[in-house]
Amino acid sequence: MKKYINPEFSQWENISQRKTVPTVDLNQTVKEIFTDIQKNGDDAVSKYTSIFDGVSISNFKVSDEEILEATDLVSDELKIAIQEATNNIKRFHTSQKENITKVETTSGVFCWRESRAIETIGIYIPAGTAPLFSTVLMLAIPAQIAGCKNIILCSPPNKNGKISPAILYVAQLTGVTSIFKVGGIQAIASMTFGTQSIPKVAKIFGPGNQYVTSAKKYAQQLGVAIDMPAGPSELLVIADQTCDVDFVASDLLSQAEHGEDSQVILVTNSEEIVEKVNQAIAFQKSILPRVSIVEKALENSRAIVLNSIDEAIKFSNYYAPEHLILAINDAEDKVAQIENAGSVFIGNYSCESAGDYASGTNHTLPTNGFAKNYSGVSLDSFVKKITFQKITATGIQNLGKTIELMAEAEQLEAHKNAVSIRLKKLQNG
CATH class of the missing domain: 3.40.50.1980 (Nitrogenase molybdenum iron protein domain)
Incomplete structure (x- = not known):
């Protein structure tokens, strides 16, 4: 993974680039x-x-x-x-x-x-x-x-x-x-x-x-x-001194093995954590059957050291990861700060693999920054929402004048007349 130490905000866009085909x-x-x-x-x-x-x-x-x-x-x-x-x-x-x-x-x-x-x-x-x-x-x-x-x-x-x-x-x-x-x-x-x-x-x-x-x-x-x-898989891990570096390394590798175009990001407030995670990655990847795929993915991955965990969360919101792991102290207290992510995993034991397979949440999630404006798949993804309304005689009498005034202001007389004709019939009995 390429390492960045306290990159300026102006560099964030370049750091956040995913691997693409023209x-x-x-x-x-x-x-x-x-x-x-x-x-x-x-x-x-x-x-x-x-x-x-x-x-x-x-x-x-x-x-x-x-x-x-x-x-x-x-x-x-x-x-x-x-x-x-x-x-x-x-x-x-x-x-x-x-x-x-x-x-x-x-x-x-x-x-x-x-x-x-x-x-x-x-x-x-x-x-x-x-x-x-x-x-x-x-x-x-x-x-x-x-x-x-x-x-x-x-x-x-x-x-x-x-x-x-x-x-x-x-x-x-x-x-x-x-x-x-x-x-x-x-x-x-x-x-x-x-x-x-x-x-x-x-x-x-x-x-x-x-x-x-x-x-x-x-x-x-x-x-x-x-x-x-939904394109190539990606994971961002925010880690501080309370993280387990072996867990962090295993999570990064779990996403890297998806494909050569996958991307994993480590963001931390400690350069020491980067070094320890890299050592754990080197040890763990050596026994993986898909090591060649992992290594290709790691070439396009990043390790970023920032001044604080709050700044790390700001970077994560900018990157908008498909998967986000909070391997930090009081992780649940930081949830309110998360604005852009497909699915969030809170604490050292919430491995991303659980969401991939069996915890119950859906693993079909927005990638490539689309977590800024897309949600992951849910039950709502498979339905259409149809609105219904029922207006009684009392209802049209109560709301009619408002509709007439608005339709007239937009110069849509047929719209106004659809209300007026009903009101007149009700008035005339």
């Missing part, structure tokens, strides 16, 4: 693939699956037989762990259900809001260097609780044309209705337009690399909603 090249690639898939459907999907995944597939849909086979390949021990995580995620997301509250804003005027599930949603599950079956839990469970009728899952196949057994097992466990062996830009394009075999969806969820993120942004321009611009 946007122009990305956008052009995405547009070309989308256009091809819109025109040629499954044939184009097959072509790009062959190019990018190195496998020829004619039937993308995962069969019931493949799901049964996958179920047998998942160990009983893992199934138990998945069930415990499922229970916690269900419990947390079920608590987010909104109670209907009718408000009488004026006597005789009743207003309220109700949720309706998005009928067809698409889930993208990365599987390039790690099959993220946990993301199926994070997306399919709240979709099922919300009442989505059609849950479409796309995930890239391996060289044998298969999807990870764990992904398939969790998909059937959580109510996914259709699973397709398609990854990358072509998966997002397929769910945007619909092809001969892959349904068109109304909203697309799920993380991915910068190609997937760019594809989701393009899908949004074409009228398909997305959860958020």
Whole structure:
């Protein structure tokens, strides 16, 4: 990790830069693939699956037989762990259900809001260097609780044309209705337009690399909603003298192993902590099977020493991390100062891995600074909010004059007349 000692505020923007692929090249690639898939459907999907995944597939849909086979390949021990995580995620997301509250804003005027599930949603599950079956839990469970009728899952196949057994097992466990062996830009394009075999969806969820993120942004321009611009994983740890440097190192490494384009940041008020964390990283990473990925990620990572923990929190708010760990004294007392973060982990024992898998919170979170204006996935992500109102005869009489005056001031006479005609009929009996 590159080290910075008391950088000036003017340097913060440069320090906060994430690793990127040139946007122009990305956008052009995405547009070309989308256009091809819109025109040629499954044939184009097959072509790009062959190019990018190195496998020829004619039937993308995962069969019931493949799901049964996958179920047998998942160990009983893992199934138990998945069930415990499922229970916690269900419990947390079920608590987010909104109670209907009718408000009488004026006597005789009743207003309220109700949720309706998005009928067809698409889930993208990365599987390039790690099959993220946990993301199926994070997306399919709240979709099922919300009442989505059609849950479409796309995930890239391996060289044998298969999807990870764990992904398939969790998909059937959580109510996914259709699973397709398609990854990358072509998966997002397929769910945007619909092809001969892959349904068109109304909203697309799920993380991915910068190609997937760019594809989701393009899908949004074409009228398909997305959860958020979720790209490469990132973590920022704020640590002081009360931290356990071994814990801090392990948390930084846990995010670095996601991919070469992941980024981890250590912010502290002590240069000594940086040195000790670096020593712990050197020891711990040596036994990791994904050490080459970790080392690439660390090349684009930072260790920053600032004058105080309050200043460290200011930097964190500026950076707006996907994950934030507060490994500091009286961590919970600092929560009110956190303004921009996808998910926050409080204290030395709140490892980010818990949120990734089983504590109950959702791990699909905004990255690349989007925590400044996006929330992580929740039950609300899978519903639309519809407002309702009921105005009685008394209500229109009480509110009518106000509406008439405002409509007249905007020179919208038909709006005014819609009220006036009702008031006159009530007046005339």
